[in-house]
Every structure is written in structure tokens, then in C-alpha cells.
Amino acid sequence: MKKIIPIEEGDSxxxxxxYRVFTEQFHLKRGYCCESGCRHCPYGYDPKTNRQ
Structure with a gap:
């Protein structure tokens, strides 16, 4: 089961x-890439090549 991260000011x-858009701050707090092509992904995931 994945850890639940509370949403704080600046996370989205x-x-x-x-639409709710998660910021880089939230993604870094979460600690991993979900490979969904998020707008502010700090992990460098590219949905076109399916690679980080």
C-alpha cells in the first residue's frame, strides 16, 4: 500500500x-515518479519514450 502524503500549501x-495540478514540490515530497507524464515532474519522465 502506498504512503498517503497530506496536501500542503504549494503542493498543487x-x-x-x-484540474488540480501537482507542483514539483509535491512530487519531490512523494519521492518517486508515477510515469503519468505530470506537467511538473522533477524526475525527467518522457511519456513519448516511456523513459526517465
């Missing part, structure tokens, strides 16, 4: 379309 923001 809402787009005009109503």
Missing part, C-alpha cells in the same frame, strides 16, 4: 479548466 494549484 487549480487550472482555469478545474
Amino acid at each position: 494549484y487549480w487550472t482555469e479548466e478545474g
Whole structure:
């Protein structure tokens, strides 16, 4: 089971379309890449090549 990380100030923001976007701060706190092609991924994942 994955560890639950509480959302804190600066971990995310809402787009005009109503989507929650996680920031680099949150991804680093989580500690791993989920390989979903996140907008602010600090791990360098490229969904086109499926590689980090």
C-alpha cells in the first residue's frame, strides 16, 4: 500500500479548466515518479519514450 502524503500549501494549484495540478514540490515530497507524464515532474519522465 502506498504512503498517503497530506496536501500542503504549494503542493498543487487549480487550472482555469478545474484540474488540480501537482507542483514539483509535491512530487519531490512523494519521492518517486508515477510515469503519468505530470506537467511538473522533477524526475525527467518522457511519456513519448516511456523513459526517465
